[in-house]
Amino acid sequence: MRYLELNSEVLQKKDGFFQLERDREAVREFEAEVAGRLRTFRTPVERMRALVAEGYYENFLERYSEEAIAELSGLAYGYGFEFQSFMAISKFYKDYALKSDDKKHYLERYEDRVLAVALHLAQGDVEKARAYVRAMMEGRYQPATPTFLNAGRARRGELVSCFLLELDDSLNSIGFNLNTAMQLSKIGGGVALNLSKLRGRGEPIKGIEHAAKGVVPVMKLLEDAFNYADQMGQRKGAGAVYLNIFHWDVEEFLDTKKINADEKSRIQTLSLGLIVPSKFFELAQAGREFYVFGPYSVYKAFGQHLDDMDLDRMYEQLVTHPEVRKRPLEARQMLMRIAQTQFESGYPYIVYRSNANAANPLKGIGQIKMSNLCTEIFQLQSTSVIGDYGQPDLIGYDICCNLGSLNIASVMERKNLQESVHTAMDALTAVSDLFRIPNAPGVQRANEDFHSVGLGAMNLHGYLAKNHIPYESEEARDFVRTFFMALNYHSLERSMLIARQKGRTFAQFEKSDYANGVYFERYEHTDYRPRTQVVRKLFEGIAIPTPDDWSRLKAEVMQHGLYHSYRLALAPTQSISYLQNATPSVMPVVEPIETRTYGNATTYYPMPYLSAETLWFYKSAYAMDMYKLIDLVAEMQQHVDQGISTVLYVTSQTSTRELARLYIYAWKKGLKSLYYTRTKNLSVEECLACAV
Structure with a gap:
């Protein structure tokens, strides 16, 4: 297969640097193969009618007019979306795109999958569907794999897994x-x-x-x-x-x-x-x-x-x-x-x-x-x-873990953090409200009472590298301190607005630290706006919540309540990071070009924004100071009401005593968990269950 050959040539350096253009050529080769297997239709409405009638899609025509479907399809295709890596395009068509029952034909492009997800989550609300399409096509928000894979299909799995x-x-x-x-x-x-x-x-x-x-x-x-x-x-x-x-x-x-x-x-x-x-x-x-x-x-x-x-x-x-x-x-x-x-x-x-x-x-x-x-x-x-x-x-x-992630780079560069968080919270709320698993009654009961969601983030290392900020630096800690404070603020803000709209809070809200105001006190007394000039510049054009803003939000939450008992959780994204041209979650990368083996095929994934200038900012996680990694996670953790999937990277030179010291340091810094410990001579499978 020519595209595999082209993708492998990325590692063959020319003039002292990787041949990244070979990866783009591999994308075009794969697109040509897809075109030969793609079932086409004259119009988006004709396509929708056929796939509903043949039992591939749920009956969107019951909830949306044909004009709305045509408009939303046009909105998605209007972005001129292109896959940014061979890993992304191959992953999408292998694992996400809807296929014919005999697996011979593709029934969706990326835009069609986004449209189906948006239509399902919006449940007939065209304005919300429009917001979901924009957020996904602009790469600001990405639902977790269970939602992105299954939403809209007539024969589907669950939206949480x-x-x-x-x-x-x-x-x-x-x-x-x-x-x-x-x-x-x-x-x-x-x-x-x-x-x-x-x-x-x-x-x-x-x-x-x-x-x-x-x-x-x-x-x-x-x-x-x-x-x-x-x-x-x-x-x-x-x-x-x-x-x-x-x-x-x-x-x-x-x-x-x-x-x-x-x-x-x-x-x-x-x-x-x-x-x-x-x-x-x-x-x-x-x-x-x-x-x-x-x-x-x-x-x-x-x-x-x-x-x-x-x-x-x-x-x-x-x-x-x-x-x-x-x-x-x-x-x-x-x-x-x-x-x-x-x-x-x-x-x-x-x-x-x-x-x-x-x-x-x-x-x-x-x-x-x-x-x-x-x-x-x-x-x-x-x-x-x-x-x-x-x-x-x-x-x-x-x-149950109801997950989705913001792409930090896209959100920051489009200067619409509040809108992105609000749209993401709406999408996660839709999943929670649609959730039904009767064979797990404890899960069902908690979801009905607490409406917990887990909004996360990805592409931290990619965004830092693009802006020439070392992952272990004070500027990196300054950035996440402000970004995750703002993420926390806007997620609370949206949860309050949903509670006010629905006239309903999560069960026993009155017993929470939100109801008595205790949760907000540190934000009223501490200013989390950027401390360094470099990070101030990154946030130019983005409204950052101040202590006064937090006081106003406190009063509104105490009056109207919150719909979600828990809101934020940073999962170890992998598959959806490829689709978004992002580095996984908030962890550092292991190498500037990642090697992944699926079956008999090996695929190479260049990190986003990789160039001769950014290469030096893609320091391997194995070469990093794990104490500084823990410091960075601790800055985020104070603003995340749930947890952060945190991996320790060690080498064969690391002693068991040193690893034990890291456990104690993470405990003292207030982390809630440590995920895998990875070593260079140890290969541990990615977490398949979260699949985010």
Whole structure:
């Protein structure tokens, strides 16, 4: 295939630099192939009639006039869109474009997919559909893969594909959540489950000592379930399991990822995450031992589950209580063990639970307990109690990840940050309002009550490089401090306006830090406008919220409420970043030309805005100071009500002790999680479940 040859020639330097023009030639070659397989129509309306009649599209003609469809199609095509890389065009037509049932013909160009998404999300509102088309065609907002792929199709998957579930300590709950996880996996969902309430290995069942088998057998059941429910073989099921570090089985939990683990206990495909309260880090810093506890004995002694406790406050009581089963481990040795396991496997993820709850604006309503497969989701959760057959169930709150991202470069260069955030919030709200998954009742209930969304951002490294700003610099920190403050402001502003329009807030809004005004106090007393001349220039022409603006917004939110309980979450974008000609999420890139292998084909993706001048600003993440990376994330995190998927990049020269120091530094800087640890000699698959 000629386009693959051309794409590979990008790496063959000419006059000392990459042949980037070869990538553009590869795009044109691929376009020629697409043209030969594209089904064409005389007019947009004729096309819509045919694809609706043939069962490819939902019946847009019921909600929109033919004139509106023609106008919106003309708007999309009027931008003269061109794919900016071979990776982008091949990714779009391979994974996103609607195809005929026999797969021989393409039924959509990029503009047609944007139109279908906009029509679906707008639900008959032409003005909103127009705003969605503009935001997507201008590259300012990109829905996550589940939405961008499925919206508008008559035979489609769900618009969200990432979920969080919590198990209670009963066989009923294990069976219920196993089934729920399979139901969600069947529709393309990635599922994270919190196992921290399960009794530890050797604890009693109905008074019989040593009867409980612990968490590892449940992990094996879940791994088999995800392997079985694999979207009809098109895509592997994806799951993650989380465990509290004070749980009795924590050592066995970590050992499942050892290279030399016994096959009976080895976990190959599940992702692992540790829930770590601040108390553990305090003990590690002091060089003290820490105790792991039998969760069932804690529940018997206190009438409360270990994982529902504030362990920063309750830890010493658990240690001294005579009826609580416990054993000591060395805290610093555990840090080393975690670091070693990460070097071997990339896991476990780390959730800084105390940090997450300290910053939780809904702490008066409920606790944040865990995160998702990509560690950016932090929402309150409550456990469902599953009764025996014929008995009622008490359904709690589980979580779905409803995601989309702004392209920082496009938003900044078009000078319309407020409009972009408002449009993105409207699009995410539409997904939330349309969401229906009856086979996951806890997820359904939480969505109906809380309308949580996760607006993120991508192309940070690309935007900084384009403007000749080093990723590790003070100017970079200055930029994100202002940008994410403004993102926070405008997302709150739009949520308030939606609540006012609908006459409805999220459930128990009156118990939140938004209702009492506490959330806004730091913004009233701190000016987050740019401090450096370089960043001031970038924001010229963009209205930046001032402390006075925050005071006005505070009064409006206290009066009208908010529609969304949670608004912001920075996921590890990948596929949609290619479409947007963007660097993934807010993380640094590994190399100026990325190499991706799909099946037998290797594709090369030059970073956006790459030139001889910007090359020096695409410093590899592996060559960066991870402390400065954490500093940059910390500047963003203070403005993001959920989390930021944060990857650590280390080399074979990095010691386990140094990696452990990074864990502690991230905790002290207020991060809520750490995602993978990547090393140069370790290849870990991208998070497929978030697929954003």
